[in-house]
Structure formats: structure tokens, C-alpha cells
Amino acid sequence: MAHPVRGWNTWNNYQCNITEDLILRQAQAIVDLNLSHLYNYIVIDDCWMSPERSLSNELQADSNSFPNGMKSIADKVHDLGLKIGLYTSIGETTCEGLPASHGYYYLDAATISGWGFDFLKVDTCGLTREQMFNPAPFYEQMGVALKAQERDIVYNVCNWGIWEPWIFAGDFAASWRTTTDIFPTFWRVLQIVDYSESLAPFSKPGHYNDLDMLEVGVSGTLFNWEWTPKIRPLTHVESKTHLSLWAIMNSPIVLGLNLASPDLDLKLVEILSNEKLLNLQADPIQRPARRQLVKTEGPLIAPTSLFTGFLTMLPHFCFSPLGDCTYVEIWTKQLSHDALAVMVFNRGSSKIRDVKVSLKEDLHYSCENLIVEDVWNSDFSYDDELYTLTASKVAPQGSTVFILTPSSGICSYNGIQHIDANNFKIDSNRLVLLLLLWFISLRFIKS
Numbered sequence: 001m002a003h004p005v006r007g008w009n010t011w012n013n014y015q016c017n018i019t020e021d022l023i024l025r026q027a028q029a030i031v032d033l034n035l036s037h038l039y040n041y042i043v044i045d046d047c048w049m050s051p052e053r054s055l056s057n058e059l060q061a062d063s064n065s066f067p068n069g070m071k072s073i074a075d076k077v078h079d080l081g082l083k084i085g086l087y088t089s090i091g092e093t094t095c096e097g098l099p100a101s102h103g104y105y106y107l108d109a110a111t112i113s114g115w116g117f118d119f120l121k122v123d124t125c126g127l128t129r130e131q132m133f134n135p136a137p138f139y140e141q142m143g144v145a146l147k148a149q150e151r152d153i154v155y156n157v158c159n160w161g162i163w164e165p166w167i168f169a170g171d172f173a174a175s176w177r178t179t180t181d182i183f184p185t186f187w188r189v190l191q192i193v194d195y196s197e198s199l200a201p202f203s204k205p206g207h208y209n210d211l212d213m214l215e216v217g218v219s220g221t222l223f224n225w226e227w228t229p230k231i232r233p234l235t236h237v238e239s240k241t242h243l244s245l246w247a248i249m250n251s252p253i254v255l256g257l258n259l260a261s262p263d264l265d266l267k268l269v270e271i272l273s274n275e276k277l278l279n280l281q282a283d284p285i286q287r288p289a290r291r292q293l294v295k296t297e298g299p300l301i302a303p304t305s306l307f308t309g310f311l312t313m314l315p316h317f318c319f320s321p322l323g324d325c326t327y328v329e330i331w332t333k334q335l336s337h338d339a340l341a342v343m344v345f346n347r348g349s350s351k352i353r354d355v356k357v358s359l360k361e362d363l364h365y366s367c368e369n370l371i372v373e374d375v376w377n378s379d380f381s382y383d384d385e386l387y388t389l390t391a392s393k394v395a396p397q398g399s400t401v402f403i404l405t406p407s408s409g410i411c412s413y414n415g416i417q418h419i420d421a422n423n424f425k426i427d428s429n430r431l432v433l434l435l436l437l438w439f440i441s442l443r444f445i446k447s
């Protein structure tokens with residue numbers, strides 16, 4: 001595959017309230033909105049299956065919500081020119097307590113392939129405590145079972161980043177989740193980004209860190225738990241930043257918003273249609289972006305050195321009684337032929353900012369004769385004598401992404417490199433976070 005999967009999934013917006021009709025309407029909407037060349041996988045998450053396997057032990061569709069069966073919906077989605085994905089778990093039950101694949105990996109892979117599915121998301125629920133400590137062999141067996149099918153099935157490992165799936169699944173899965181679930185607040189989006197940034201070395205062509213599904217246009221509750229407060233959906237500005245980060249970090253981009261809604265916000269559709277941005281994922285060298293540098297000024301409340309760790313649980317902020325502060329992140333994504341994508345993100349300020357980036361000093365990028373374009377068409381200026389790029393009027397929580405392409409002359413880039421994955425070490429902050437994730441995951445363990 002030339003880039004990570006992009007598509008639409010039922011879970012973030014609908015959880016278990018899914019039907020064949022709802023999914024087909026979303027698939028049709030993707031086509032009608034002219035998004036199908038960008039987002040072509042329709043994925044049915046948890047709750048599609050009947051509480052009982054068939055007499056010959058196959059998984060079967062819930063007859064109320066999928067009265068025509070899974071092959072029928074797969075055929076209909078294919079007829080729209082799209083691909084289709086399904087969900088199971090590596091344990092005995094899904095996270096919603098329905099039958100999952102433990103003990104039936106080969107049978108389930110064959111059934112799903114026979115129905116015509118092109119993608120499989122495999123969760124970690126329903127394992128015993130002992131199995132939960134070492135899920136890798138089970139994921140590997142499922143990988144072998146999928147490979148044995150005639151159909152090409154994209155394999156997504158949903159291990160919530162707990163048992164280092166980037167190591168155990170790095171070679172056989174197309175992608176693996178780096179964290180537990182996303183929910184529709186911007187600070188959760190940023191937590192996932194902070195946690196996943198240092199995992200960039202594990203991402204390679206065909207095998208990607210999965211930062212979870214997008215929350216653009218999705219509203220819901222805090223932590224996705226019914227009894228927690230309802231939170232506002234992301235703003236347009238936040239949505240652009242969310243999409244940009246997922247794109248440059250080479251994550252799968254799987255939407256969740258109701259695309260068939262009569263009240264669909266067309267501005268969001270416009271944001272999601274940014275082909276230039278999404279195309280960065282298809283760059284042949286497939287390097288995920290790294291956070292190149294952080295520019296701070298003023299009374300910022302956040303120990304920046306701890307950004308990859310536990311303290312990202314607390315959103316950092318500017319302490320306004322002491323004056324405004326600046327907290328700007330510059331991300332770089334190396335592209336083929338010495339080109340570079342540069343994201344400027346006004347993360348911590350409450351004010352609109354002009355952000356100046358020196359290509360030589362800040363990015364260690366020295367190239368003559370650059371063509372500079374901004375994928376979001378924002379205002380910017382480029383001084384080709386001083387090699388400085390200025391993004392104008394970047395809104396708080398806003399960002400923009402430049403593509404710098406050398407047209408001729410000498411070019412070199414010595415910025416943050418794609419470090420060797422073997423040198424990756426778990427730091428103490430990450431360990432604390434992992435323990436926390438582990439604690440949260442206890443609720444999914446089969447006792």
C-alpha cells in the first residue's frame with residue numbers, strides 16, 4: 001500500500017448503535033461528497049456480530065442490524081467503488097462482550113475473507129489475565145491466518161499501545177494503535193500526539209503507528225463514558241490541526257463524523273478534502289514527522305521536557321495573570337528529493353501569532369532555490385536571502401503546513417532524523433503512563 005489506510009469507521013460516533021442501513025448511507029455520502037478517492041475504507045467496528053456463533057462455529061451477523069448478512073453489505077460497499085473493513089478481538093469476547101476470535105483465528109479469517117472484507121481491526125479484549133500479559137503470539141497467529149487467505153486483508157492491531165505493538169507487530173501488521181481510545185477533546189488529541197511522537201522510528205512504509213480514529217465533527221462525552229460530561233466538538237481550527245498532525249505523522253486517517261447528516265458542516269468537508277496535505281502520506285520515503293523544535297516565551301505553565309510522558313495528562317497552558325506566553329511547535333517531515341514539510345503549530349498561546357522560522361538555524365535545512373507552498377493557503381512570506389519563512393496570523397491551537405521543494409542547486413537537511421528504532425528506550429514518564437493504561441485496561445480483562 002502506498003500510504004496508511006484512510007476511511008470511515010462506525011465507532012467514534014455510533015458505538016453499538018449500528019445498522020446496515022446507517023453504514024450504507026455513510027458509504028454513499030463519501031461518494032456523493034467526492035471524498036471516496038481520499039477515504040476509501042468503510043469499517044464496521046464492534047457490535048456487528050450475533051451473540052452466538054453458527055452451528056459450524058462461524059461468526060455471524062446480528063440479524064436485527066444486518067438482516068442481509070455481512071457478504072451482502074460488503075458487496076454493496078464494493079459496488080460503490082469502496083473497500084470494507086470489519087472488527088474482532090484477539091480474545092474470546094469483544095470489548096462489548098460479543099463473540100470474538102480466540103481459538104478461531106483461522107476460521108474467522110476465512111469467514112471474513114469469504115464475505116469479501118478488505119481490512120480487519122483486531123482488539124485486545126476478552127483475554128485472560130495471563131494471556132493479556134503477552135498478546136503477541138495471538139496477534140501473530142491471526143496475522144498468519146489472514147495471510148493464508150486469498151484476499152488481501154489489511155491488518156490493524158488494536159492493542160492500545162500497551163504491550164509495545166510497534167515492536168511485536170511491526171513486521172506483520174499494517175498498523176497498530178499507540179494509545180488507548182481517543183475522545184472528542186483537543187487536549188486528548190494532543191496527548192496522543194505527544195505520546196506517539198517518539199514512536200516515529202517504528203513507522204515504516206506499509207507499517208504505521210495508528211493514532212486512533214479522527215474526532216473531527218464528532219461530539220460525545222469525556223472518556224467516551226456515558227456518565228461523564230458532554231463535551232463540545234473540536235472547532236474548525238482544532239480540526240485542521242488534528243488532521244494535519246495525523247497526516248504528517250503518517251497515521252491511518254479514519255473519520256467518524258456523520259457524513260450523511262442533513263446538518264453536515266460543509267466547512268469540515270472542505271477541511272477533510274485537503275488533498276495536498278493527505279498526499280504527504282504517499283511520499284515514497286514515508287517518513288513520519290518529528291517535533292523539530294518548540295519556541296517558548298513568557299510565563300508558560302508546563303514542564304516541556306516532560307512532554308512525552310505522564311504530565312501530558314495535564315494540558316499545559318499560559319498563565320495569563322502573568323502576561324501572555326508563546327508556545328509554538330515546529331514539526332518537520334522529510335520528503336523525497338530533499339523536499340521538506342514543515343508544520344507550524346501555535347499550541348500554547350491565547351493570541352494570534354506570526355511565526356518566523358529560520359530554515360538554517362531552526363530546521364538545519366539549507367537549500368537554494370526553494371519553491372514554498374502552504375497546503376492550507378494561509379498567508380506567509382518567504383525571504384530567500386535570509387532563508388526565513390514567516391507564517392502570518394496563526395490562530396491559537398491553529399497551524400499550517402508548508403511544503404518546501406528545492407528546484408535546483410545544493411541542498412542539505414540535518415534536522416531531527418529518523419533515529420534507529422533499536423535505540424528506543426522507555427523513559428520513566430512513559431513507564432508511569434503505561435502503568436496507568438494498564439490499569440485502565442483491567443476493565444477489559446476476562447476474569
Ligand code: GAL
Nearest residue numbers: 011045046095096123158181
Ligand atoms: C476499544 C477500541 C475502540 C473500539 C472499541 C469497541 O478497545 O480501542 O477503538 O474499537 O474497543 O468496543
